[in-house]
Amino acid sequence: xxxxxxxxxxxxxxxxxxxxxxxxxxxxxxxxxxxxxxxxxxxxxxxxxxxxxxxxxxxxxxxxxxxxxxxxxxxxxxxxxxxxxxxxxxxxxxxxxxxxxxxxxxxxxxxxxxxxxxxxxxxxxxxxxxxxxxxxxxxxxxxxxxxxxxxxxxxxxxxxxxxxxxxxxxxxxxxxxxxxxxxxxxxxxxxxxxxxxxxxxxxxxxxxxxxxxxxxxxxxxxxxxxxxxxxxxxxxxxxxxxxxxxxxxxxxxxxxxxxxxxxxxxxxxxxxxxxxxxxxxxxxxxxxxxxxxxxxxxxxxxxxxxxxxxxxxxxxxxxxxxxxxxxxxxxxxxxxxxxxxxxxxxxxxxxxxxxxxxxxxxxxxxxxxxxxxxxxxxxxxxxxxxxxxxxxxxxxxxxxxxxxxxxxxxxxxxxxxxxxxxxxxxxxxxxxxxxxxxxxxxxxxxxxxxxxxxxxxxxxxxxxxxxxxxx
Amino acid sequence: xxxxxxxxxxxxxxxxxxxxxxxxxxxxxxxxxxxxxxxxxxxxxxxxxxxxxxxxxxxxxxxxxxxxxxxxxxxxxxxxxxxxxxxxxxxxxxxxxxxxxxxxxxxxxxxxxxxxxxxxxxxxxxxxxxxxxxxxxxxxxxxxxxxxxxxxxxxxxxxxxxxxxxxxxxxxxxxxxxxxxxxxxxxxxxxxxxxxxxxxxxxxxxxxxxxxxxxxxxxxxxxxxxxxxxxxxxxxxxxxxxxxxxxxxxxxxxxxxxxxxxxxxxxxxxxxxxxxxxxxxxxxxxxxxxxxxxxxxxxxxxxxxxxxxxxxxxxxxxxxxxxxxxxxxxxxxxxxxxxxxxxxxxxxxxxxxxxxxxxxxxxxxxxxxxxxxxxxxxxxxxxxxxxxxxxxxxxxxxxxxxxxxxxxxxxxx
Numbered sequence: 113x114x115x116x117x118x119x120x121x122x123x124x125x126x127x128x129x130x131x132x133x134x135x136x137x138x139x140x141x142x143x144x145x146x147x148x149x150x151x152x153x154x155x156x157x158x159x160x161x162x163x164x165x166x167x168x169x170x171x172x173x174x175x176x177x178x179x180x181x182x183x184x185x186x187x188x189x190x191x192x193x194x195x196x197x198x199x200x201x202x203x204x205x206x207x208x209x210x211x212x213x214x215x216x217x218x219x220x221x222x223x224x225x226x227x228x229x230x231x232x233x234x235x236x237x238x239x240x241x242x243x244x245x246x247x248x249x250x251x252x253x254x255x256x257x258x259x260x261x262x263x264x265x266x267x268x269x270x271x272x273x274x275x276x277x278x279x280x281x282x283x284x285x286x287x288x289x290x291x292x293x294x295x296x297x298x299x300x301x302x303x304x305x306x307x308x309x310x311x312x313x314x315x316x317x318x319x320x321x322x323x324x325x326x327x328x329x330x331x332x333x334x335x336x337x338x339x340x341x342x343x344x345x346x347x348x349x350x351x352x353x354x355x356x357x358x359x360x361x362x363x364x365x366x367x368x369x370x371x372x373x374x375x376x377x378x379x380x381x382x383x384x385x386x387x388x389x390x391x392x393x394x395x396x397x398x399x400x401x402x403x404x405x406x407x408x409x410x411x412x413x414x415x416x417x418x419x420x421x422x423x424x425x426x427x428x429x430x431x432x433x434x435x436x437x438x439x440x441x442x443x444x445x446x447x448x449x450x451x452x453x454x455x456x457x458x459x460x461x462x463x464x465x466x467x468x469x470x471x472x473x474x475x476x477x478x479x480x481x482x483x484x485x486x487x488x489x490x491x492x493x494x495x496x497x498x499x500x501x502x503x504x505x506x507x508x509x510x511x512x513x514x515x516x517x518x519x520x521x522x523x524x525x526x527x528x529x530x531x532x533x534x535x536x537x538x539x540x541x542x543x544x545x546x547x548x549x550x551x552x553x554x555x556x557x558x559x560x561x562x563x564x565x566x567x568x569x570x571x572x573x574x575x576x577x578x579x580x581x582x583x
Numbered sequence: 584x585x586x587x588x589x590x591x592x593x594x595x596x597x598x599x600x601x602x603x604x605x606x607x608x609x610x611x612x613x614x615x616x617x618x619x620x621x622x623x624x625x626x627x628x629x630x631x632x633x634x635x636x637x638x639x640x641x642x643x644x645x646x647x648x649x650x651x652x653x654x655x656x657x658x659x660x661x662x663x664x665x666x667x668x669x670x671x672x673x674x675x676x677x678x679x680x681x682x683x684x685x686x687x688x689x690x691x692x693x694x695x696x697x698x699x700x701x702x703x704x705x706x707x708x709x710x711x712x713x714x715x716x717x718x719x720x721x722x723x724x725x726x727x728x729x730x731x732x733x734x735x736x737x738x739x740x741x742x743x744x745x746x747x748x749x750x751x752x753x754x755x756x757x758x759x760x761x762x763x764x765x766x767x768x769x770x771x772x773x774x775x776x777x778x779x780x781x782x783x784x785x786x787x788x789x790x791x792x793x794x795x796x797x798x799x800x801x802x803x804x805x806x807x808x809x810x811x812x813x814x815x816x817x818x819x820x821x822x823x824x825x826x827x828x829x830x831x832x833x834x835x836x837x838x839x840x841x842x843x844x845x846x847x848x849x850x851x852x853x854x855x856x857x858x859x860x861x862x863x864x865x866x867x868x869x870x871x872x873x874x875x876x877x878x879x880x881x882x883x884x885x886x887x888x889x890x891x892x893x894x895x896x897x898x899x900x901x902x903x904x905x906x907x908x909x910x911x912x913x914x915x916x917x918x919x920x921x922x923x924x925x926x927x928x929x930x931x932x933x934x935x936x937x938x939x940x941x942x943x944x945x946x947x948x949x950x951x952x953x954x955x956x957x958x959x960x961x962x963x964x965x966x967x968x969x970x971x972x973x974x975x976x977x978x979x980x981x982x983x984x985x986x987x988x989x990x991x992x993x994x995x996x
Contacts, residue, residue, distance in 0.1 A: 158922070159923055163923045163925075451766065454814060548785025550785065573785060
């Protein structure tokens with residue numbers, strides 16, 4: 113990528129489609145048998161065997177999704193289109209779907225692909241393709257939405273959470289939209305329009321009248337200026353700062369509407385705006401757990417931790433990927449932080465830097481490779497204050513010495529802090545951090561004379577700060 | 584930073600960062616208040632009453648827990664699972680306890696156990712996940728709420744200010760029941776795990792405190808102030824939890840189970856004077872779809888033995904009349920047994936309220952086993968009536984502020 117100027121840079125970021133997609137599809141997803149075949153198969157079994165089969169299948173599905181979570185995190189780290197994954201994660205939180213209800217790894221992966229394929233495309237198309245994805249048809253029950261027996265779940269959340277926001281439509285409009293969505297269901301694991309189940313009667317929705325169907329309702333939603341405002345505001349709050357002025361939202365919404373809901377112009381306008389470069393936009397937002405974890409690994413050039421460790425960390429940090437707590441997704445920013453999650457954020461750097469485990473802190477087992485460690489069990493309740501358990505560190509400190517070769521400690525320490533923190537330490541903090549390098553009284557000491565253990569201590573301290581939570 | 588440089592850094596952020604990448608630095612030092620904050624020493628609550636919530640995860644089979652021994656419908660619905668008439672511990676001429684609930688029976692007889700039958704909610708949801716969420720947020724079946732009932736209690740009702748250790752959960756993650764604005768609620772499996780893991784060099788706990796300015800006040804509006812404030816809280820909470828967890832006391836006899844271990848930890852923390860208002864403990868395994876007889880019997884034994892050991896321990900510590908225990912499950916199970924000698928997800932079930940101050944005995948109407956809703960019990964008491972009574976009669980709180988309205992009394996307190 114050779115492009116100069118802010119515009120070229122932003123365009124390259126937003127228009128990532130011009131770079132090759134290096135995704136490697138997971139080949140370990142689990143299919144559920146076709147319902148017809150399944151019924152035949154099950155009919156030949158006794159109740160006990162049927163139950164055992166069902167439970168076994170659910171266990172395999174759970175296992176596959178639990179592999180998919182760290183798979184995605186790792187891909188966020190290795191992809192050459194990081195912004196695509198960042199957008200996909202945004203849409204995952206926006207169009208929330210949880211494996212807890214979907215219970216099928218293929219369907220969950222297909223949903224991820226739907227979000228990813230449309231992440232910087234057209235918002236109108238994205239809404240429709242997500243709505244017709246098996247995952248959403250299951251998660252918000254539209255597969256059960258039939259003529260005469262409407263299920264309003266998808267219609268309601270579409271208006272409330274996905275496009276307009278509460279207070280911008282009436283209960284009647286939800287009912288009419290739900291009627292329009294009848295018959296859009298699942299068959300053989302895929303989207304299917306069941307004509308017989310569709311309510312073809314006359315409806316009225318946002319001033320539109322007629323035998324309205326899926327597309328008519330989506331179009332009417334997009335025609336309302338509130339939709340562009342709602343989605344522009346949400347993107348802005350996610351990527352720039354919270355509480356943008358109404359004027360700014362109007363400006364962004366106009367870009368989105370002007371482009372008929374193409375997202376790239378809006379994203380470019382956001383990242384080119386003066387506000388994006390303002391003080392208010394910097395060092396004031398809290399990294400999401402995914403960003404925190406992927407970033408610490410990336411910044412240190414560390415190896416990606418074991419799958420189980422990533423799963424435990426993400427759950428503990430409050431962002432169980434592919435399994436948000438409910439249809440509202442994650443609230444983000446300050447909601448990521450409480451005493452528990454913050455303490456875990458402060459304990460993860462020790463794991464990455466020195467291999468000190470955060471999930472189980474009794475029973476020292478040095479020199480044991482990660483593979484040998486049982487994960488969840490094994491905490492020894494009888495032992496107190498034993499040294500924390502360790503694994504082989506994921507991180508090699510040598511490149512840091514190389515990168516800062518020739519510098520004195522004070523310079524290297526300052527440069528390192530700027531590499532890692534979105535907000536500088538003040539002089540009091542800085543002196544505590546500098547002391548950890550063990551070069552007290554002689555900050556002109558060459559960095560190469562700082563002991564490895566001291567450099568690790570300093571890094572550990574630097575990453576265990578409130579400042580490190582910010583971006 | 585010059586505009587030119589800033590633009591460059593910002594572009595650099597876009598180019599490299601996305602998810603994985605460096606953030607910016609701001610070249611201006613923070614101004615900060617030099618005032619040291621005092622750790623609040625005064626108890627944050629008017630009285631010193633404590634609630635312990637026990638979660639029986641998986642959906643406890645209420646019909647085999649509190650057994651309608653004189654009801655033929657029970658034995659008809661459960662040819663393989665019904666507890667033998669002679670094994671049932673009879674409480675009155677209608678109801679009895681599963682034979683492994685001897686400890687609970689002792690509590691009933693000593694006047695320390697209230698059992699509410701038929702607890703549930705309208706439009707029951709049979710998903711573990713969703714029903715647990717409903718129980719924890721005390722929401723209607725159709726409403727999604729972010730905050731939990733315990734969190735809402737801390738936000739609205741407690742006299743004084745809630746601090747992080749006002750709520751303590753002996754679980755890996757903090758249950759949704761604690762979600763709220765006050766920030767009350769910490770979770771750990773072992774008290775000494777609730778801490779920042781210090782290193783052996785310049786990354787000591789002391790250095791961590793200094794680099795995060797935990798000795799200062801952080802009342803500013805900025806995100807960094809919020810983070811530092813929470814960090815200071817975490818350090819204070821960690822210190823008090825670890826210290827209370829080290830309390831030496833004559834060790835009480837507890838059986839060996841996860842619930843018993845958790846309750847023992849809670850008793851130690853109470854003995855250590857941790858200013859906690861609500862504790863939370865959890866046991867799981869009640870999802871008995873197949874071959875449930877032995878599984879369920881073991882679980883009931885674990886529950887019964889753990890709570891009775893806990894109650895004895897509390898008496899030894901001398902806090903028996905300050906502690907109330909509430910045990911619930913996300914739903915009961917289908918009345919009719921299935922073909923795998925198990926039971927499927929159902930609706931209503933019993934709730935247990937234990938402690939010296941309860942009105943012992945049965946409360947609420949035992950649901951009919953013949954007048955069913957699609958094979959499931961019709962609940963007779965809304966679970967929020969029990970929460971409401973605990974809030975208003977145990978904590979002197981305004982239950983309307985937590986639950987959105989007043990629920991009819993059950994009479995357990």
